[in-house]
Amino acid sequence: MxxxxxxxxxxxxxxxxxxxxxxxxxxxxxxxxxxxxxxxxxxxxxxxxxxxxxxxxxxxxxxxxxxxxxxxxxxxxxxxxxxxxxxxxxxxxxxxxxPWWRTRRALLTIASGAALLVAYAVGLLVPGAGYWAFVAALLVGLVPIARRAIVAATMGTPFSIETLMSVAAIGAVIIGAAEEAGMVVLLFLIGEMLEGVAASRARASIQGLSALVPKTALVEREGGTVEVPADTLAVGSVIVVRPGDRIPADGEILEGSSEIDEAPVTGESTPKRKSVEDPVFAGTINTDAVLRIRVTAAAADNTIARVIRLVEEAQESKAPTERFIDRFSRYYTPGVVAVAALVAILPPLVGGAEWGTWVYRGLAVLLVGCPCALVISTPAAVAAGLAAGARRGLLMKGGAVLEGFGKITAVAFDKTGTLTEGKPVVTDVIGFGRSEREVLSLAAALEQGSSHPLARAILDRAKADKVPVPPALDSGAIPGKGVVGSVGGTNVFLGSPVAANDRIRLSPEQEADIVRLNDEGKTVSVLLAGSKIAGLIALRDEPREDARRGIEWLRDEGIRTVMLTGDNRRTAEAIAGSLGMEAQAELLPEDKQRIVRELQAEGFRVAKVGDGINDAPGLAAADIGVAMGGGTDVALETADAASLHGRVMDVANMVSLSRAVMGNIRQNIAVALGLKALFLVTTVLGITGLWPAILADTGATVIVTANAMRLLGWKAHPAGAA
CATH class of the missing domain: 3.30.70.100 (Alpha-Beta Plaits)
Known part of the structure; x- marks a missing residue:
């Protein structure tokens, strides 16, 4: 622009x-x-x-x-x-x-139906006035439709559905079929009413997210708390969230630790334990402890607001199939008018057939040809698919992206923070002359107060195993080597194998253990206590819980998976081997982009999955870029799609949802065209008339819309180990 x-x-x-x-x-x-x-x-x-x-x-x-x-x-x-x-x-x-039954649409439908009932009564009581009673009843519903047709025609849409309906109804009156014309208009209004109810349901599915955010929040002010409207919270405000309350804003925990139920926002089935410095989303539920949270986004920019905005904008982006149907309908509707005119005129002119019969059939063809069901077949399914995905934390920027996922044949994953959790955890504790608990206790004592990722991992493991952590005296870091201190009167050192070997000679068996752990892609720290080696602690950024299941699903569907990482080859191959996928390691961002291009050159349609920042070149080059952890601004704005809860299984779910939507679209198009073809033949042959014609159009529209709405109940594949 x-x-x-x-x-x-x-x-x-x-x-x-x-x-x-x-x-x-x-x-x-x-x-x-x-x-x-x-x-x-x-x-x-x-x-x-x-x-x-x-x-x-x-x-x-x-x-x-x-x-x-x-x-x-x-x-x-x-x-x-x-x-x-x-x-x-x-x-x-x-x-x-x-309520839908009190809308203008419903009231007009009710009025039209009531007028027809009155016309039937008049026809029974005063047979001579029956025809004009039906004409009057017809006008109740037809006048608003005809007015819309006239306005649309003056503004560039001469072949609107309202135009076809108006011509057919007026023509029916001229040939004496006022009763049928009135019924046709009523059926048309009923079809529109049902279509509106279905459209409202699709809208409510995504707009209902906004109701998850509480209306008020407790803000810390002058040593106390004050209740204020949640939409007035400023970035940097500190709020207090009590157990059982919904969190009113996106933020970062300043104090406290609690299980957070993110199911309303991300679809995650089990609550997550979150503590200091962890991010939280507006609309999620704090289950078991008081939290102090610093607000990081205003109400208009919180996760839910961005999701709603993203989906609404995505619904404006048409899928390729939808664009094709739009182009097709521009020629289809005038074509139907031409065919209807030929059906009405040619037999009487050429073959001397009865004018009334063939004009009636021509009008019925006009109604059969209404393209409403065909035109709505794709956008209804796409809208329902986008809404279903958003409710489950799968955000896709438009129908083209949603449709494209079903055609993906290769997925390139980043490693750190995508296939893995993005933070190291203790995987192995080996003791030499000491128990594993003692080794972990001494290591945790040295790491107290440190914010280093490896230190946090050791402290987290000690906490999880309920290992006592004694105080350490004179502790400090030795740059590039490790940490030292005195624990219970014993000098303790925790550092790299090279630094430890400089202090105490490692045995061949100990060196073999280190090599084995390194070959598994793990970082090894050696613990020395006094003049002896006390043990080894191995750490690794482990695969996400659902990574194996997600990769297996993609592989089973014939989709190639490859890991692209800047990490060392040994670590990459260890992680990739555990997941059953190929790996390319020690890559720069431009290398990742190059490999994506090479896959495309081989004929693959490629999805690139990463964190949306250092993977930007690869995300841009791919057919579809997917950002993991879609709660961040970068993730929502730079990629074609985002996983709100950052699960590998979400990529599989996006593919699965796309295939479900495309299958639904094919069903809709088949119903729309199939019914029209059937009734076109029966109408020309005189088997069916005006009523069945409009029933075919209205029925097809309702069937197509209802079928699309089934996607709102789409079930994602569960995460977890395979």
Missing amino acids: TAAQIKTRYRVERMDCASCATKIDTAVRRLPGIEDVSVSVPGRSLSVTHGDGTSPREIMKQVSRLGYAIAPAANGQKPHDGDDSHHSHVHGDEESGT
Whole structure:
């Protein structure tokens, strides 16, 4: 986007279907200075890229003329009630929280149905007035539809669904089928109403995330706590979260340790133990202890707000299949009108057939051809898929990314922080003349107070094993070698094998143990107590708990997996070997990018998985870049997709979700086209008429939408060991 271009975003209410989106898109593009338009039905949003000479007021006026309520998205205002915003439009009032049966759409449907019942009663009581009673009943539902058709036609959409419906209904009245025309309009309104309910459900699935964040927070002020609205919390504020409360903001723990239930945000099934310096997300639940937390993001920028924003923007990005369907429908609808005209005119003109019969069949063909089910087949599935993924911590930036995952044939993983936890843990404790607990106790005594990752790992292991940690006197670090101190009157040293060997000669057996541990990719520290070797402590950045299962799933699906790391070859091969994947080690960022390009040159479609910072070149080069630990700004903004809870299994789940969505889309297209083909033949042959025609269109739309909504219940593969 150039400096002269501006991107504005709006909330559009009463927009529930693909036809609505097409009309808005076409109308806005007709304005001068418009560069690009993106419309999201599930997100109820409109994004417009335009020159600085185009006024947002012009854009809003153009959309409101179509009968939709619109307001700038950023300021959160309700749509205005000016002269141009009150046009009648059957697409509902969900923005105000109105139950579906009280929306304009539902009330119009009920009124149309009631008018038809009255017309039937009049026809029974006064047979001579029956025809005109049905004409009057028809007008109740048809007038708003026809008005929308006229407005859409004047703004660049002459072949809208409303136009087809209006022509068919008016034509039916002309040939004396007013009763059928009234029923057709009612069925059309019922179909729109059901479509709107389904669209609202898709929206509620992702917007429901915002309800997870509590409305208030306890802020520390002047030695006490004050309850304030959560959306007023400033970055740097210190809040207190009691056991059982939801955390009101993204932050970092300053004091306390507790199990945090992240299931509402990430889908993680088991709570995580978090303590000082660990990050926490807004909307997660503090289960068992009081925490003091420093706020790290304002309400508009917390994890949940960013997830909602990301998904809404993603829904504006069309998948390749959706773009194809859009292009197809531009030619399809005029084609249907042409075919319907030929069916109505040719047999009477050429073969002398009865005009009334063939005009009736032509009108039925017009209704059969309504492209609503076809047009909504892809966006409904994509929207439901994006929402289902977001609810489970799988964030994908648009339909193209969601569709692309199903075509991935190779995945290149970073090691540290991606396949592994990103921090070392103690894997082995070996004692020589002392128990393992004694070795761990002496080592932990020396490391007290240190923030070094290896020291923290030893202290964490001592805490987990409930090993006593005695005080150490005169302790200190020897740069490049290790730490020394006095524990219980004994001089103790913990350091590298080389530094330890300079002090006391290691035996061949001890050296063999060190070599074996090093070959497993582990870092070994040697503990000396007095004049003897007390033991060895081995540490390694271990694979994530679900890494093996995730890699096995990908491999079983025929997807090649490779580790790309800057770490040493021995460590890389040890970790990769334990996971059953190939490894390339000692790589610079540009090397990772080069290898991704080489895989693509071999014909692979490559996903690159990393932390979103030092893997940026590889992420950019890949067909799809995936950032692990999507709670960070970098992860959400630099990659095509992000895993909110940073699990290897999430990559497999993204592939699985993509395949489920694409399968759903294929089913939808088959239903939409299959029903139309069937009823087109039966209509031309005179087997079916207007009612079955509109039932075919409405039925196909409802089936397609309901089928897409099934994706909201999609189940992710569980994490954990294979």
